[in-house]
Amino acid sequence: MTRARGRMNNAFDPSDTERLDPQTRELVRERGERLGPAYRLFYTDPVHVVRGLGTRLWDADGNEYLDAYNNVVSVGHAHPRVVAAVTEQMSTLCTHTRYLHEDIVRYAGELLDSFGGEIGAGHAMFTCTGSEANDLALRIARYRTGRDGVIITDEAYHGNSAQTAEISASLGEHSPLGTWVRQVRVEHLAEDVRAAAADLHRHGNGVAAFIVDSAFSSDGIYTHDVGLGAAVEAVRDAGGLFIADEVQSGFGRLGDGLWGYARHGVDPDIVTLGKPMGNGFPVAGLAVRREVVADFGHDVRYFNTFGGNTVAIAVAQAVLDVIRDEQLVENSRRVGSELRAGLVALRERHPELLGEIRGSGLYVGVDTPDAAAIVNGLRARRVLISATGPAGNTLKIRPPLVFSADDVELILDALDAVLAQPND
Amino acid sequence: MTRARGRMNNAFDPSDTERLDPQTRELVRERGERLGPAYRLFYTDPVHVVRGLGTRLWDADGNEYLDAYNNVVSVGHAHPRVVAAVTEQMSTLCTHTRYLHEDIVRYAGELLDSFGGEIGAGHAMFTCTGSEANDLALRIARYRTGRDGVIITDEAYHGNSAQTAEISASLGEHSPLGTWVRQVRVEHLAEDVRAAAADLHRHGNGVAAFIVDSAFSSDGIYTHDVGLGAAVEAVRDAGGLFIADEVQSGFGRLGDGLWGYARHGVDPDIVTLGKPMGNGFPVAGLAVRREVVADFGHDVRYFNTFGGNTVAIAVAQAVLDVIRDEQLVENSRRVGSELRAGLVALRERHPELLGEIRGSGLYVGVDTPDAAAIVNGLRARRVLISATGPAGNTLKIRPPLVFSADDVELILDALDAVLAQPND
Numbered sequence: 001m002t003r004a005r006g007r008m009n010n011a012f013d014p015s016d017t018e019r020l021d022p023q024t025r026e027l028v029r030e031r032g033e034r035l036g037p038a039y040r041l042f043y044t045d046p047v048h049v050v051r052g053l054g055t056r057l058w059d060a061d062g063n064e065y066l067d068a069y070n071n072v073v074s075v076g077h078a079h080p081r082v083v084a085a086v087t088e089q090m091s092t093l094c095t096h097t098r099y100l101h102e103d104i105v106r107y108a109g110e111l112l113d114s115f116g117g118e119i120g121a122g123h124a125m126f127t128c129t130g131s132e133a134n135d136l137a138l139r140i141a142r143y144r145t146g147r148d149g150v151i152i153t154d155e156a157y158h159g160n161s162a163q164t165a166e167i168s169a170s171l172g173e174h175s176p177l178g179t180w181v182r183q184v185r186v187e188h189l190a191e192d193v194r195a196a197a198a199d200l201h202r203h204g205n206g207v208a209a210f211i212v213d214s215a216f217s218s219d220g221i222y223t224h225d226v227g228l229g230a231a232v233e234a235v236r237d238a239g240g241l242f243i244a245d246e247v248q249s250g251f252g253r254l255g256d257g258l259w260g261y262a263r264h265g266v267d268p269d270i271v272t273l274g275k276p277m278g279n280g281f282p283v284a285g286l287a288v289r290r291e292v293v294a295d296f297g298h299d300v301r302y303f304n305t306f307g308g309n310t311v312a313i314a315v316a317q318a319v320l321d322v323i324r325d326e327q328l329v330e331n332s333r334r335v336g337s338e339l340r341a342g343l344v345a346l347r348e349r350h351p352e353l354l355g356e357i358r359g360s361g362l363y364v365g366v367d368t369p370d371a372a373a374i375v376n377g378l379r380a381r382r383v384l385i386s387a388t389g390p391a392g393n394t395l396k397i398r399p400p401l402v403f404s405a406d407d408v409e410l411i412l413d414a415l416d417a418v419l420a421q422p423n424d
Numbered sequence: 425m426t427r428a429r430g431r432m433n434n435a436f437d438p439s440d441t442e443r444l445d446p447q448t449r450e451l452v453r454e455r456g457e458r459l460g461p462a463y464r465l466f467y468t469d470p471v472h473v474v475r476g477l478g479t480r481l482w483d484a485d486g487n488e489y490l491d492a493y494n495n496v497v498s499v500g501h502a503h504p505r506v507v508a509a510v511t512e513q514m515s516t517l518c519t520h521t522r523y524l525h526e527d528i529v530r531y532a533g534e535l536l537d538s539f540g541g542e543i544g545a546g547h548a549m550f551t552c553t554g555s556e557a558n559d560l561a562l563r564i565a566r567y568r569t570g571r572d573g574v575i576i577t578d579e580a581y582h583g584n585s586a587q588t589a590e591i592s593a594s595l596g597e598h599s600p601l602g603t604w605v606r607q608v609r610v611e612h613l614a615e616d617v618r619a620a621a622a623d624l625h626r627h628g629n630g631v632a633a634f635i636v637d638s639a640f641s642s643d644g645i646y647t648h649d650v651g652l653g654a655a656v657e658a659v660r661d662a663g664g665l666f667i668a669d670e671v672q673s674g675f676g677r678l679g680d681g682l683w684g685y686a687r688h689g690v691d692p693d694i695v696t697l698g699k700p701m702g703n704g705f706p707v708a709g710l711a712v713r714r715e716v717v718a719d720f721g722h723d724v725r726y727f728n729t730f731g732g733n734t735v736a737i738a739v740a741q742a743v744l745d746v747i748r749d750e751q752l753v754e755n756s757r758r759v760g761s762e763l764r765a766g767l768v769a770l771r772e773r774h775p776e777l778l779g780e781i782r783g784s785g786l787y788v789g790v791d792t793p794d795a796a797a798i799v800n801g802l803r804a805r806r807v808l809i810s811a812t813g814p815a816g817n818t819l820k821i822r823p824p825l826v827f828s829a830d831d832v833e834l835i836l837d838a839l840d841a842v843l844a845q846p847n848d
Contacts, residue, residue: 008725027524034532036547036714037721041522048524052517070519072729078515087511091502093476094704095494098465100451100472108458123460128552128706129730135585160728161559163586174723275729280518282552282706282730290460297461299598301432304584305496305699306553306706 007172009392010375012041023060024048042386043379052077055400055407057384065382068399068411071363074251074276075322076402082279085318089311097126097308104313110320111287114258117267118289125293126285126308130247130274131159133284134211136302137270138163140288141209141241143296148180149200149207151193151235155390156183157218158211158245167211170218170390180204186219190230197238207240209270214260215249220389221358221365221396223254228264241292242266247274247284248363252323252401255333255361263360276401279319283312328401332361335403339364342412350419362403366395377418383411431596433816434799436465447484448472466810467803468796476501479824479831481808489806492823492835495787498675498700499746500826506703509742513735521550521732528737534744535711538682541691542713549717550709550732554671554698555583557708558635560726561694562587564712565633565665567720572604573624573631575617575659579814580607581642582635582669591635594642594814604628610643614654621662631664633694638684639673644813645782645789645820647678652688665716666690671698671708672787676747676825679757679785687784700825703743707736752825756785759827763788766836774843786827790819801842807835 014032017025027048031039047065051058054076057065067077075082097104108124127133142148150167152158157170165171166178177183182199184192197207210231216222232242249260250273261268269292274284285308296302306312323329340357343366347354353374355367368374371387374395378385388396399407438456441449451472455463471489475482478500481489491501499506521528532548551557566572574591576582581594589595590602601607606623608616621631634655640646656666673684674697685692693716698708709732720726730736747753764781767790771778777798779791792798795811798819802809812820823831 024524027526027529030533031524031529034529034536034548035521036549036712036717038547038549038717038724038726039521039721040725040727041524046524048526049517049519050525052519057517057519072520073518077517080515083511083514086514087507090507090510090704091504093473093481094497094501095473095476095481096496097459097463100448100455100465100470101474102451102472105451105455105458109454112458123462124458125460125462129556129728131728132553132556132585139586139589160726161556161585161587162563165563171724280514280730280733280735282733282736288460293460293462297463300462300595301464302462302584303464304553304555306704309704309706311704312706 008040009387010042010372012043012046016044019045044376045379047379047384055403063382065384066407066410067384068397068403068407069384069386070400071248071253071398072275072280074253074401075279075319075326075328076400079279079322081322082315082318085314086281086311089314094309094311096305098303101310103310103317104308107313107317115271115287119268119271119287122287122289123293124285124287125302126283126312127304128282128284128306130272130284131161131164132304132307133247133272133274133286134158134164134245135161137211137243137272137286138167138209140270140293140296141243143300144292145208145239145241147206147208147240148204149182149240150178150180151182151184151196151207151210151240153186153212153216153219154183155219156213158213186216186222186226189227190234193231193234197235197240201238207235207238209241209243210235211243211245213245213248214264215254215363217248218388220394221363223358223360223363225264229266232266241269243270243272244268245272247272251276252329252332253361253363255329255336258329277319278312278315281312281315282306283316323401326402332401335405335408336361336364338405339397339408342408346412346416346419349416353419362399362401364397365389366397368393368395371395374415374418378414381414381417383414432464433811434466434796436467436470440468443469468800469803471803471808479827487806489808490831490834491808492821492827492831493808493810494824495672495677495822496699496704498677498825499703499743499750499752500824503703503746505746506739506742509738510705510735513738518733518735520729522727525734527734527741528732531737531741539695539711543692543695543711546711546713547717548709548711549726550707550736551728552706552708552730554696554708555585555588556728556731557671557696557698557710558582558588558669559585561635561667561696561710562591562633564694564717564720565667567724568716569632569663569665571630571632571664572628573606573664574602574604575606575608575620575631575634575664577610577636577640577643578607579643580637582637610640610646610650613651614658617655617658621659621664625662631659631662633665633667634659635667635669637669637672638688639678639787641672642812644818645787647782647784647787649688653690656690665693667694667696668692669696671696675700676753676756677785677787679753679760682753701743702736702739705736705739706730707740747825750826756825759829759832760785760788762829763821763832766832770836770840770843773840777843786823786825788821789813790821792817792819795819798839798842802838805838805841807838
């Protein structure tokens with residue numbers, strides 16, 4: 001099953017409402033009326049969720065689902081410590097960063113210390129979304145270098161703002177890349193970065209930054225050594241900066257320390273953060289080397305009304321505390337290994353349906369000739385995953401980090417059943 | 425007192441720490457280490473806040489302040505219904521818009537109904553910040569019109585993303601406007617819009633949109649009839665759209681219905697929303713006419729991980745409910761009138777220090793030859809306001825909408841004392 005470039009993976013087709021029950025059909029219709037055509041739903045039979053806890057979701061009819069997809073609620077749905085942190089801080093104080101507050105200084109310190117290297121000796125800045133973090137990172141990189149060019153991977157996704165959409169190839173043909181953007185192949189990273197930097201120099205003022213999702217999520221999830229170190233060297237040789245986009249790969253997702261870039265032995269100029277940072281509360285941000293933001297900070301300044309407000313910081317602190325106290329990085333590593341081992345075993349039973357299995361920790365990609373049928377088959381069995389990759393033919397398994405060995409068993413059993421009857 | 429263009433109003437000078445007590449000096453230093461140079465603080469003596477309730481804030485030493493500035497917590501600091509809504513929804517479910525949920529459909533319906541007109545028959549879309557809302561509005565406007573040009577007011581502020589910074593003149597000379605941006609004078613709105621549209625046609629492909637903060641906040645707060653209707657007609661004659669930026673003026677701030685644009689008798693093509701929408705929880709969005717977003721929605725789509733998530737919607741719903749149930753629009757109108765009447769009386773006692781008094785509801789601007797001294801004098805008396813306008817010489821008084829008649833008396837007494845000894 002292929003799809004036109006730019007079509008979203010695992011999208012519900014709003015013209016295909018016949019199979020839905022009457023209540024769902026009516027809710028889909030009203031939703032379309034109010035939210036309009038830019039919104040998409042997952043699955044051929046969209047899920048109407050009403051409650052979540054840990055790795056489980058429940059729909060309006062009381063059916064229980066295993067959530068093997070949502071990376072935002074990374075410490076688990078409705079985690080009590082996160083709820084308590086939001087409640088306490090919302091009842092105490094919600095103000096922005098133009099007043100002094102101790103908590104943001106403490107959290108920024110802990111966050112920076114977790115990076116190490118030059119970047120860890122730098123500064124932390126706060127936004128509300130990963131898009132805003134990447135947008136700000138580019139503003140800083142361009143101001144620092146005095147250049148415009150940006151190098152991205154072939155199927156990159158870095159955000160929904162005007163500027164980040166222009167560096168997000170995976171949004172498809174109707175969302176044009178900037179004239180100052182060059183794409184590189186994950187398989188030939190260093191070689192392509194060198195050529196792209198030269199090309200940007202030939203067509204303009206050169207390269208400001210090379211930005212990479214440390215898990216190459218929208219490219220299909222690549223977590224092995226792809227020569228990122230040499231590519232970073234190439235962009236620095238050309239006078240550009242390296243931005244590690246940890247919106248997907250950060251906060252322990254890859255089961256191997258908190259940060260995906262560290263697995264490649266590089267020390268970025270900017271690291272951007274998002275999704276799991278507040279377990280669903282909108283908080284995001286970046287770390288940046290001191291000298292990189294010195295002039296931008298002095299000349300331009302940056303203020304984000306909600307970014308780093310007292311509640312956002314309280315939630316982010318609770319999430320970081322839970323990751324540490326519940327040893328979720330270790331859990332991600334261990335349970336992720338079990339999951340991949342189980343998938344390898346399953347592939348022996350279904351060699352035509354499961355191809356390459358990639359990933360690290362609880363971020364797993366599995367190539368397959370018919371991702372849509374498997375994703376929807378699992379959904380019918382109340383296990384939620386999705387698809388990724390240039391042709392949408394990679395299963396994306398990316399559960400909350402509290403995923404357990406029992407959860408692994410559950411998803412493998414469901415997958416086995418779906419693979420046995422893929423068109424069921 | 426004047427300031428260089430691009431300098432922030434009411435900013436603390438980080439080189440001027442001598443006057444601070446040792447603890448504050450140390451916190452300012454640590455903050456600078458961790459957050460870096462892009463962050464700014466308010467006041468020559470920054471306020472270290474730890475608690476808020478209603479219209480009051482308390483600092484780390486237990487001192488009470490009257491908050492006559494913070495428009496984000498528009499239903500009051502730590503409002504119990506807002507806290508309860510966050511707590512309940514965070515404990516129940518926090519998921520994004522690719523699953524079905526009834527609450528977002530209900531809230532979008534109530535929001536759209538509050539607009540009326542063509543825009544009210546359109547669609548609602550959700551982001552996390554006003555910057556994201558304006559950024560998305562421009563993406564939609566440019567896709568719809570196939571044009572790039574944007575017309576803004578002289579001292580406009582519309583956001584901190586790369587694209588919205590390019591339409592934010594008030595960010596100053598180090599943050600360049602786009603080559604496709606034209607500025608117009610508030611005093612000659614229609615005439616200047618017509619000329620700017622022609623100029624954009626001459627220099628490129630014409631005008632995509634004219635965007636206006638309905639309270640002209642950063643221009644100095646103008647709430648009288650500035651001929652906005654004729655200016656909107658002018659941009660439409662040139663094939664452009666009109667975007668009403670209600671991030672500052674919306675949700676009852678102007679005491680005259682929920683929306684600032686409505687006071688000018690116009691029906692916008694896009695309305696953008698932000699700051700007070702979630703009383704500090706990061707939620708924002710836009711309303712857009714159906715035909716304006718039809719192609720963008722179909723071809724490009726829009727997904728914002730946290731935008732419109734179940735918790736954001738629960739908070740936004742609580743805020744809208746409180747505004748209605750506590751009749752805060754009416755309160756804004758009534759108390760705002762008392763405040764302006766009091767300021768007029770005060771001006772009779774201090775004719776050299778208070779000039780033009782503008783505003784509507786609880787958004788008030790007062791011209792003065794020495795805003796910095798007054799703002800810092802009030803801060804010393806534990807009343808918090810700030811300054812705005814091209815030269816920073818307009819007092820900005822913009823309290824939570826729950827401001828009371830007693831609060832008015834308190835700020836007027838403090839202001840009277842400051843004006844009597846401005847260099848105290």
